[in-house]
Amino acid sequence: MSERSAGRPAVLLLGGGGQVGTELRRALAPRGAIVAPPHAELDLADADALRRTVRDVAPRAIVNAAAYTAVDQAEREPALAQAINGDAPGVLAAEAARLDVPLVHYSTDYVFDGAAREPYAERAATAPLNAYGASKLAGERAVLSSGARALVLRTSWVYGAHGRNFLATMLRLAQREDAAPVRVVGDQRGAPTSSAFIADATARLLQGAEPSGAWGLYHVAAAGATTWCEFARAIFAGAARRGVRVPPVECITTAEYASPTTRPAYSVLDTSLAARTFGLVAESWQSQLERVLDARLGPALTLVPEPS
Numbered sequence: 682m683s684e685r686s687a688g689r690p691a692v693l694l695l696g697g698g699g700q701v702g703t704e705l706r707r708a709l710a711p712r713g714a715i716v717a718p719p720h721a722e723l724d725l726a727d728a729d730a731l732r733r734t735v736r737d738v739a740p741r742a743i744v745n746a747a748a749y750t751a752v753d754q755a756e757r758e759p760a761l762a763q764a765i766n767g768d769a770p771g772v773l774a775a776e777a778a779r780l781d782v783p784l785v786h787y788s789t790d791y792v793f794d795g796a797a798r799e800p801y802a803e804r805a806a807t808a809p810l811n812a813y814g815a816s817k818l819a820g821e822r823a824v825l826s827s828g829a830r831a832l833v834l835r836t837s838w839v840y841g842a843h844g845r846n847f848l849a850t851m852l853r854l855a856q857r858e859d860a861a862p863v864r865v866v867g868d869q870r871g872a873p874t875s876s877a878f879i880a881d882a883t884a885r886l887l888q889g890a891e892p893s894g895a896w897g898l899y900h901v902a903a904a905g906a907t908t909w910c911e912f913a914r915a916i917f918a919g920a921a922r923r924g925v926r927v928p929p930v931e932c933i934t935t936a937e938y939a940s941p942t943t944r945p946a947y948s949v950l951d952t953s954l955a956a957r958t959f960g961l962v963a964e965s966w967q968s969q970l971e972r973v974l975d976a977r978l979g980p981a982l983t984l985v986p987e988p989s
């Protein structure tokens with residue numbers, strides 16, 4: 682550590698209360714002190730306040746896990762989504778460049794239109810179908826064109842032990858008294874990725890890019906692919922193994938699911954660049970799911986007791 686950086690916090694973390702942010706507080710702890718102003722104290726839509734905070738904290742790295750992630754609601758307030766997802770990352774990148782410190786930022790599979798039939802590489806053409814995706818694309822462009830040493834990590838279908846996510850919604854639906862089937866779209870393909878995996882990957886990529894200078898855009902997601910419907914069935918199968926009573930799942934089409942938002946039919950990310958560059962091994966979505974269910978519900982019940 683240089684003399685100038687001694688005493689400065691290791692990380693300024695935005696969105697530390699979110700799914701990925703919560704896991705980042707664990708995964709980045711070995712780097713040193715983490716300053717994580719909560720949303721209530723710092724609004725990313727306030728560019729001046731954001732700039733002031735970065736200058737006051739003068740961290741040795743900035744990690745932005747804050748985002749406007751309410752996909753349907755973004756259709757109704759695209760300007761707010763753009764301010765948080767599109768503009769704030771540019772402010773952070775300019776400040777990171779000014780401090781000469783690295784920035785990590787996250788983006789989404791929803792920058793793609795889903796017309797592909799094979800996993801999207803980083804260089805594949807983007808064409809977001811909804812306001813959230815458009816705002817996230819603006820954010821990744823702002824970061825990548827800033828000149829800051831930055832990692833932009835695109836990931837997909839994030840869920841985990843903490844926070845609002847699809848798995849939490851499914852487990853809540855399982856608690857309903859009626860045994861009516863849960864109806865879930867079966868014609869959108871992607872890779873459910875756990876927040877813990879993303880946070881661990883972040884720590885690894887940051888540590889790899891610092892000496893090598895391999896900054897840039899990378900896809901970071903679980904290995905394999907599934908549909909939301911099959912993911913729901915896997916969640917319920919895993920929950921049932923942990924003693925939870927679960928409802929049946931009925932696969933429906935996107936057209937049958939009432940939503941104001943268009944979502945990509947296919948958004949599997951090709952993660953081979955991060956594998957080649959940093960040796961990141963993408964764990965399968967199924968084994969990530971097991972870990973998250975262990976964290977949320979405890980270990981699966983075994984039918985045959987282990988010998989003691």
Ligand SMILES: NC(=O)C1=CN([C@@H]2O[C@H](COP(=O)(O)OP(=O)(O)OC[C@H]3O[C@@H](n4cnc5c(N)ncnc54)[C@H](OP(=O)(O)O)[C@@H]3O)[C@@H](O)[C@H]2O)C=CC1
Nearest residue numbers: 696698699700701720724725747748750787789836838839
């Ligand atoms: N969730 C997903 O399925 C996916 C997410 N991503 C990306 O990964 C990153 C992390 O997402 P995830 O952890 O799931 O997000 P969450 O929605 O779980 O957390 C977002 C965090 O950002 C905070 N936040 C929202 N608006 C503001 C604001 N105006 N000012 C300050 N803080 C704010 C939230 O605080 P509060 O709760 O108080 O509003 C929350 O702590 C994001 O960049 C997201 O776009 C990429 C692909 C999939």
Ligand SMILES: Cc1cn([C@H]2C[C@H](O)[C@@H](COP(=O)(O)OP(=O)(O)O[C@H]3O[C@@H](C)C(=O)[C@@H](O)[C@H]3O)O2)c(=O)[nH]c1=O
Nearest residue numbers: 750752789790791837838839847850864865866909938
């Ligand atoms: C709750 C529910 C959802 N669905 C559908 C809606 C949608 O197509 C899919 C997943 O639901 P969600 O509400 O999680 O969808 P959504 O919020 O669009 O998820 C996205 O969030 C953003 C932040 C991302 O970046 C994406 O990677 C992706 O994870 O399942 C059902 O069919 N039945 C249900 O009961």
Ligand SMILES: [Mg+2]
Nearest residue numbers: 750751752753
């Ligand atoms: Mg959602």
